Amino acid sequence: MTDKPPSTDPTKKPLKGILKKSKFIHPEPQAELDESIVSRAKASQTALQHANIIADRKRFQKHVLDCIIRLAELPEARNPPYSAEKPSESDAAEFKALIRAFQPSDFDDLVEERNVTGLCGYTLCGNPRLRYKGGDWKLHNNVIVKKAELERWCSQDCARRAMYVKVQLNETATWERAGIPSILIDLMDERARTDEEKVEQKMARIELDDRRRAAQDSEALAMERESTKRSIQPRMDIPIKEKMVTTAAEAPSLQEDEDADTDIHMMIEGHRVKTQGKKNQGVDGAT
Amino acid sequence: MADEEFSGATELAHKTTTKIWRVWRTTHEMCKDRGYEISDAEIQVGLDEFRRQYTGVDGLPEYVLPNPRHTTWLSREEHEDCDSRSRLKFTARPSDHMNKLHMPAPTKDTPNPDTEAGNVWVEFLNSESFGTKEIRRFIEFCSNNHYRSGILVSHLPISAAARKMISATQSFTNVEVFLEDDLLINITHHTLVPKHILLSRDEKIALLKRYRLKETQLPRILVKDPVAAYLGLKKGNVVKIIRKSETAGRYASYRICV
């Protein structure tokens, strides 16, 4: 088999092997200079891009931290008629807006932060958290539970409410999904309370124009895959060209040729491993 | 009955005072070992004197004094809740040696750079919770008063969000947090802990040159290693570790902080 490129046309640049760097073997020095300037500019551009990405990540982490600090202070409305079950509109809206950027681990940090100040871990609950006396373990509903786990909440209802939110959070890092419009967090108590409300909710959802939703979905997906301008621009242009084939196409075969080189891939340090089929052939050849 | 409660509370208070006194001393030793100007007299404060200086009039810590709201003496939980560490704070200046140790590399714009060492502010956490609120107050205090670094000694573990806050502001104000329990004894005084000495930038360059090493080829020490934390090492710092060997006398090895 020959690998010779079809360089019959002299005006065309010769095709290069994949292991060689084109700029080092370029025949014209002027072009070489140009190319090295271009590649240097590209390198610095890449470095800048990466620095920007890191700066972006830091900004998002800072943002999440600010959200934790803010959410640790909620709810604003702590007195009746408001409660964890029926929070005020503004508290619930703020909670849902800020929690979107969170990963489950950030959510745990938030719970811890609220507990530090003595509050129930669920953001929309203004009650103090439970405190038990005594050892590290507690009997709860005939199950032995870690005391610290129970003490994170004011009640088991709040524990459930918090879990309901936590399971909706995305594991992917904040900076990879920032701005994805489809992340909406539901609260447990918002699950439609009556059938009428249920229908209403459904109607509202159907109203969303199907086409618009499809566009949103694909945009969200694209963003998740880091392909929009926001996250990463193409780092380098890597043109992929197909190599011209001059010889006639040949079907691959398992048959060994007379030439030993063709089954060189079967050799291990110069020694040919004898498989069943080969052994027979070898015997044939010897006789 | 009241007498019994009183003596119980007193005993506990004295125990707490003894504990804090030891932490106080280790904190001073730590600052001295980092190169701050701390006199021996400041380190060798006796327990009695410490009690006189930092606790209430009767030699009893402030927090054991009867609370006006209560008719009896405070219970165990209550006086742990009280303000007891408010007087425990100090500041220290870097010594000349420390200034030299933390000299950054000269650049074209600044051929004679200023040292990166600066005054340190040390405080004991005086609150019953340790979250973002407390750490934000401490960071703001340090930066408003132009302290290059701040050390907060705490009797409570720090919350995760507060820890993230420290690393988010690390580039402006260098804040470190220590647990009281970790400073009860000075780990570097233990016979099995070899002596660690921080190298200056020039010394580090000379070392790498001499052995023709890249930074990555040096053995490592983690930032969170207790001795590294004690010395306040940063990523990229190199320490010389001097061990005593029965067969080889003293020998030195080097580690880079990662």
Ligand SMILES: [Zn+2]
């Ligand atoms: Zn609650």
